[in-house]
Structure formats: C-alpha cells, structure tokens
Amino acid sequence: MAASARAFVLRHTRLRPVPDIEGIRLHLADEVLPLWHATQVETGDDDAPLPYWAFAWAGGLAIARHLEAHPEAVAGRRVFDIGSGSGLVAIAALRAGATEATAADIDSYAAAAIPLNARANRQRVAVIHRDVLDEDPPDVDVILAGDCWYEVSLATRIVPWLAQAHDRGIDVLLGDPGRRYLPADGLVERATYEVRTTTELEDMDQKRARVLAFAVNRPGAGR
Numbered sequence: 001m002a003a004s005a006r007a008f009v010l011r012h013t014r015l016r017p018v019p020d021i022e023g024i025r026l027h028l029a030d031e032v033l034p035l036w037h038a039t040q041v042e043t044g045d046d047d048a049p050l051p052y053w054a055f056a057w058a059g060g061l062a063i064a065r066h067l068e069a070h071p072e073a074v075a076g077r078r079v080f081d082i083g084s085g086s087g088l089v090a091i092a093a094l095r096a097g098a099t100e101a102t103a104a105d106i107d108s109y110a111a112a113a114i115p116l117n118a119r120a121n122r123q124r125v126a127v128i129h130r131d132v133l134d135e136d137p138p139d140v141d142v143i144l145a146g147d148c149w150y151e152v153s154l155a156t157r158i159v160p161w162l163a164q165a166h167d168r169g170i171d172v173l174l175g176d177p178g179r180r181y182l183p184a185d186g187l188v189e190r191a192t193y194e195v196r197t198t199t200e201l202e203d204m205d206q207k208r209a210r211v212l213a214f215a216v217n218r219p220g221a222g223r
C-alpha cells in the first residue's frame with residue numbers, strides 16, 4: 001500500500017507554494033470531488049475519507065503562520081502534529097526550529113503524503129499512521145492540532161486528549177477557522193490570521209482563522 005499510496009499522491013497533486021507562507025511547498029490538489037472519486041476507485045471503498053491530505057486547511061495555515069511569527073513556540077522543542085493531513089504544521093514547526101516533529105494521521109494517503117511533503121521542504125518528519133487518541137499523549141514538548149473540529153466524532157475525542165496533554169504540562173496549540181465543533185469554553189485566543197484558502201473547501205477563498213490554547217483555569221481541569 002505504501003508505494004502505491006505514494007504513487008497515487010504524486011499522480012493526483014502538484015508541488016506548489018503555500019499562500020502567504022514563505023518557502024513551504026506541498027503536493028496539493030485543485031479539486032476535492034474528482035480526487036475523492038479517484039480515491040474511492042483506487043481503494044474500492046465508497047466510504048473512503050475525503051482527501052484532506054491534498055489541501056492546506058485554514059486551521060493548519062493559521063498555525064503555520066503563527067510559528068513563522070513566533071518561532072519561540074517550538075524552537076529547540078519536540079513537536080507532535082495531530083491530524084496532520086499534508087504535514088504542513090509539522091513542516092512549519094521544523095522550519096521554525098523544532099528539534100524533531102512527529103505527524104499522526106489515520107489516513108493512508110496522508111501517511112504517504114507527509115514524507116513526500118517533508119522531503120520537498122528538506123525536512124524529516126516521523127509519521128505515525130494509527131489512531132493515537134485512545135493512547136496517552138506522547139512524550140513531547142508541544143502538540144499542534146490544525147483544523148480538527150469539522151466533525152463531531154473527531155472533535156469529541158481530540159479535545160479531552162489535548163486537554164490531558166495540557167494538564168501534563170505539554171504546550172498545546174489549536175488552529176481553527178470557526179468550525180462547528182470547536183468547544184466554546186476553556187480556550188484562549190493567541191492570534192488571528194487571514195488565510196488564503198480555496199472555495200473547493202470553504203464558502204470563501206479567504207478565512208479568518210485563530211490560534212488557540214487551553215485556558216489555565218479551563219472548566220474540568222484537574223478532574
């Protein structure tokens with residue numbers, strides 16, 4: 001699967017710059033639905049996930065911009081990018097000076113795309129291709145989560161996992177453009193960015209996306 005997934009990623013994407021993020025290039029697609037259909041045909045699975053990995057999502061773009069502006073958030077530190085998709089956030093962390101970056105995603109094509117994208121940016125990202133949300137948070141200094149609040153099933157699992165990491169002293173940053181399932185309480189805004197995206201994914205090609213952290217006195221802390 002790994003070699004054919006790599007070939008599939010290369011066949012259906014083009015290496016191109018990420019808007020407003022100096023120096024990062026990713027293997028990206030133009031259109032969601034034809035690629036989703038190609039994924040369904042390739043895998044023989046009508047329920048194949050959308051090709052999240054072939055786009056830079058607004059939440060991840062906000063984190064990448066934030067790390068460009070505030071490299072001290074990750075410089076000299078070990079970083080974990082959960083729901084990594086293309087690997088954009090992990091790559092941005094390494095470019096900002098992280099000592100190592102691990103990217104986790106459950107999608108086989110994301111697991112193939114991340115090393116390709118890392119290599120295109122002369123970086124090395126370790127990839128975990130399994131669902132880590134039932135495990136303890138990893139032994140790292142910083143966890144970054146870009147655009148993981150678009151569906152209730154992921155949102156309800158990732159929030160307690162990130163909160164647990166925060167309670168253990170890991171710095172956690174979330175990137176979000178106002179998705180439906182982002183918790184309304186317990187988070188504080190660190191920054192807001194206007195990010196350029198695509199109407200293939202969003203209602204507008206520009207979105208306001210926030211970088212957030214857990215509030216020190218968030219509801220439920222210490223339970």
Ligand SMILES: C[S@@+](CC[C@H](N)C(=O)[O-])C[C@H]1O[C@@H](n2cnc3c(N)ncnc32)[C@H](O)[C@@H]1O
Pocket residue numbers: 049052053055056057058059060061082083084085086087088089104105106107110130131132133145146147148150154
């Ligand atoms: C909207 S994409 C965001 C990708 C990237 N962070 C960005 O901002 O461009 C969400 C990603 O979360 C991944 N995902 C969903 N459930 C997951 C889980 N349980 N563990 C890890 N990744 C998961 C999906 O496969 C998808 O790649």
